[in-house]
Amino acid sequence: MLTLSTQLNTYLIIGAILFGFGIFGLVRRPSLIGMLIAVELVLSGASINFMAFNHFLAPDPTVGQIITLFIMAIAAAEAAISLSIVIAVYRNYKSIEVEDLVELNG
Amino acid sequence: MNPSLFSPEGLAGVIFLILICVTMIGAIIATCTKRLIRSVSGLAVCFLGVAGLYYFLNSPFVAMMELLIYVGAVCVTIAFAIMLAEPDEAKLARKMSGLSGGLAVVCGGAVSFALGYAAVNGHWMAPATQVNDGSLKMIGASLLTKYSMVFELISIVLLAAIIGSVALARAGRRGN
Numbered sequence: 001m002l003t004l005s006t007q008l009n010t011y012l013i014i015g016a017i018l019f020g021f022g023i024f025g026l027v028r029r030p031s032l033i034g035m036l037i038a039v040e041l042v043l044s045g046a047s048i049n050f051m052a053f054n055h056f057l058a059p060d061p062t063v064g065q066i067i068t069l070f071i072m073a074i075a076a077a078e079a080a081i082s083l084s085i086v087i088a089v090y091r092n093y094k095s096i097e098v099e100d101l102v103e104l105n106g
Numbered sequence: 107m108n109p110s111l112f113s114p115e116g117l118a119g120v121i122f123l124i125l126i127c128v129t130m131i132g133a134i135i136a137t138c139t140k141r142l143i144r145s146v147s148g149l150a151v152c153f154l155g156v157a158g159l160y161y162f163l164n165s166p167f168v169a170m171m172e173l174l175i176y177v178g179a180v181c182v183t184i185a186f187a188i189m190l191a192e193p194d195e196a197k198l199a200r201k202m203s204g205l206s207g208g209l210a211v212v213c214g215g216a217v218s219f220a221l222g223y224a225a226v227n228g229h230w231m232a233p234a235t236q237v238n239d240g241s242l243k244m245i246g247a248s249l250l251t252k253y254s255m256v257f258e259l260i261s262i263v264l265l266a267a268i269i270g271s272v273a274l275a276r277a278g279r280r281g282n
Contacts, residue, residue, distance in 0.1 A: 012222070
């Protein structure tokens with residue numbers, strides 16, 4: 001049990017579980033902000049996979065760290081944009097629940 | 107093979123187990139609570155654990171960035187959005203139960219199981235040689251040489267995100 005941190009599989013399974021929690025929350029949450037939180041979980045699961053492969057398997061161990069930094073930047077931009085969309089939607093519909101926004105289906 | 111509990115390796119293993127627990131508990135709180143503000147707190151706890159995992163993966167710089175960007179910026183932004191949009195908590199809680207819960211468990215479990223199965227049964231080959239040690243100095247060097255174009259593109263994306271979010275959040279404000 002105590003040597004878990006030196007095995008690749010541990011990190012891959014943690015990443016898979018976080019990804020699964022993200023999908024779970026994405027399907028289960030009825031509100032836009034809850035879905036955004038679930039998306040952040042999905043992104044961090046993907047980042048953990050990148051970092052694990054980077055540490056154990058990559059010949060150049062800077063690549064995964066740089067990709068993870070880019071994922072963080074994209075996630076921050078995505079959070080800012082989607083939260084401002086949520087605020088704009090709330091201003092028009094007085095609600096952030098997905099079911100109240102069926103008009104946006106097109 | 108197994109280190110004793112009070113050797114440095116054993117203590118590191120105990121800390122690693124604690125970090126896994128923190129990550130999982132944070133993820134559970136983030137997805138399963140009724141109130142959104144609690145799930146943001148759970149998200150912050152989960153990212154704290156993830157940052158610890160990055161530290162175990164020999165990259166303290168990325169761990170610090172995780173703390174700064176995710177816990178410090180993204181979670182605070184989401185908390186502000188929750189305060190501004192004031193979701194109807196009672197209505198949300200009523201809608202949570204029912205069909206979507208079972209469907210969510212099936213979807214999340216299937217994805218998680220498939221990824222875990224692929225990870226355990228894959229044949230990963232260790233690299234023959236490592237061209238550098240992955241230190242912060244090497245990260246900086248390759249950010250400014252090999253990945254300089256991507257670096258600049260990320261800056262443009264962030265600038266566009268800032269301008270776009272300000273424009274989106276301002277629109278329609280004067281009318282009210």
